[in-house]
Amino acid sequence: MIKAYFEGRGQGIICNSAQEAKAVSMHPIYFIQAQIAKFFLMIYKLAGLRIGSWLGSLLGSWLGKISRERHIAEDNLRQAMPHLSDTERKDILDKCWRQLGRVVGEFPHMKKIAREAETRVKIEGAEHVEAALPNGGPAIFLSGHFSNWEMMMLGIQRLVGETGSLYRRANNPYMEAWVIKQRGSFMPQQIKKGRSGARTMIELLQNKTSLAVLIDQKLGRGDPIEFFGRPTKAPSSSVKLARRFEIPIIPTVISRREDGPDSVHFVQKFFPAIHVARTDNMQADIDAAMRQMYDLLEQWITERPEEWFWQHDRWK
Numbered sequence: 001m002i003k004a005y006f007e008g009r010g011q012g013i014i015c016n017s018a019q020e021a022k023a024v025s026m027h028p029i030y031f032i033q034a035q036i037a038k039f040f041l042m043i044y045k046l047a048g049l050r051i052g053s054w055l056g057s058l059l060g061s062w063l064g065k066i067s068r069e070r071h072i073a074e075d076n077l078r079q080a081m082p083h084l085s086d087t088e089r090k091d092i093l094d095k096c097w098r099q100l101g102r103v104v105g106e107f108p109h110m111k112k113i114a115r116e117a118e119t120r121v122k123i124e125g126a127e128h129v130e131a132a133l134p135n136g137g138p139a140i141f142l143s144g145h146f147s148n149w150e151m152m153m154l155g156i157q158r159l160v161g162e163t164g165s166l167y168r169r170a171n172n173p174y175m176e177a178w179v180i181k182q183r184g185s186f187m188p189q190q191i192k193k194g195r196s197g198a199r200t201m202i203e204l205l206q207n208k209t210s211l212a213v214l215i216d217q218k219l220g221r222g223d224p225i226e227f228f229g230r231p232t233k234a235p236s237s238s239v240k241l242a243r244r245f246e247i248p249i250i251p252t253v254i255s256r257r258e259d260g261p262d263s264v265h266f267v268q269k270f271f272p273a274i275h276v277a278r279t280d281n282m283q284a285d286i287d288a289a290m291r292q293m294y295d296l297l298e299q300w301i302t303e304r305p306e307e308w309f310w311q312h313d314r315w316k
Helices: 002-007 018-025 028-047 049-066 069-080 086-115 126-132 149-160 173-183 195-206 237-245 282-303
Strands: 121-124 140-143 163-167 189-192 210-214 223-227 230-234 249-256 266-270
Touching: 028 049, 028 086, 028 173, 049 069, 049 086, 069 086, 086 149, 086 173, 121 149, 126 149, 126 249, 126 266, 140 149, 140 237, 149 163, 149 210, 149 249, 149 266, 163 195, 189 195, 195 210, 195 237, 210 237, 223 282, 237 249, 237 282, 249 282
Parallel strands: 121 266, 140 210, 140 249, 163 189, 163 210
Antiparallel strands: 223 230, 249 266
16 A cells, blocks of 8 residues: 555656556556555544554554565665664665555645644754845755654745755656645645756746755666765756756755654754855766765664665665
């Protein structure tokens, strides 16, 4: 069920023709997956926010014992943090799977969470946003798949207003349509990755609208970079846009509050802006900014490894 949900949230596919794309989108397994996912999501909705989040954590814990992604998560964590003992790794991964389940259990309640954003999402570091945008204007907010990353838009939009958010086309068209509709209540500017999305991003920046992008997943055509000492590729289009339009990159991360009244309370931190240099060597400018951002990602993951999305095949 979690697999179906996340396939509806941006795991991209490549089709060689319009006919192939249509055939893939009509595959009966996607319809079945979507109905199963929606059934569980309806249960989480009816259960209420706190219990729905808890039920999601139970499902996540169970899937952490049987899904093939558990091997990906184990290998990723082992190679990124080889100093950890087997017991420490097991504890982190158990919490990670529960955390991932909570993301699903909380999603049907995002409209409610958005209404209660001021009490559910505590903001730290707002002064960094103010310093980066003394005269207003857009910024590009960068982060990764931490905690319930859907919540980050709530903190960003409280500080700078309506913000465009980039997402990848889904494997499952039935889930994609449902997720986009649900997100619309708190994320009005959803931008599909691709050529049309790139044009939309440019138009939004030209109209002084900020963007939010998660850059911690692998992109086959991305720029090479080291992540926890291992070579991989990373999406750099947002950094290129920041350089082109001379606008600041503002790093942000969200985590669950340990002192909150329940598990559905968060703290979102904003960090000093990264300003992309504009020298004669464009690639060097982009690489330097990406390195700064990826150093922050490593720092955040090291601080709270149980809240990062280890299940993604990041170094494949």
